Amino acid sequence: MNKSQWVNSPRLDIVIAALIAIVSTSFALVAWRINMVSSNAGSADRQGIIDGIKKQAFTNENWRQLYTEASAVENYAVYLADIKAMEASQDPTVLAQAANLRQYMLPNLLLLATPLATDPIYQNADGTYDLQKRFDSLEAANLDLRDLDPHASFTLAGCYFSEQRWLTVVTVVLATSLFWLALAEISGKRIRLATMVIGVVVYGVGSAGFIISELIFFFLRGGVL
Secondary structure (H helix, E strand, C coil): CCHHHHHHCHHHHHHHHHHHHHHHHHHHHHHHHHHHHHHHHHHHHHHHHHHHHHHHHHHHHHHHHHHHHHHHHHHHHHHHHHHHHHHCCCCHHHHHHHHHHHHHHHHHHHHHHCCCCCCHHHECCCCCECHHHHHHHHHHHCHHHHHCCHHHHHHHHHHHHHHHHHHHHHHHHHHHHHHHHHHHHHCCCCCHHHHHHHHHHHHHHHHHHHHHHHHHHHHHCCCCC
């Protein structure tokens, strides 16, 4: 069968119909993938927001605890100075008050100030306290806080959103392929083969774009679909 006979034969109609079915199925597959990627992007974005809120809440609590300890340290120092001044008195009543304060007040204040006031690693050479070091210790001790990484979630969401944009371009290419194949089905005998070839080439470009984008983003996400 020569080229003219093949173009005029019903076989070409069958081939074009089969190609339209293949492209339509591919278009539906890419549309499903876009929906899946969009859902994953939204989930990752929400997780980033939740992790960010949790992390800020943990951080605020650590700062509250730090300043509670710092306030207790200040009160402890004030009361200690007052007690020492009272102990220098010759008045038995004042000495008794000083003894009571040292026995009952100071231990409670010191307990509230622990470990900032008791651990040497937080004490500077000039007698002050390293609040930043104490805060860093509180942050490191919180296992839940260490597991939170909103930046990673936002990065993952951004990767999904980028893939979604590329897949949208792929759907445009596949829609163009469908246009040319549909045109081949209804066009005259002289141009139907050429339009079919154009449709097939465009479909090849779209399929290659889909596969390449999926592979690139798959590896960018570390093997996560």
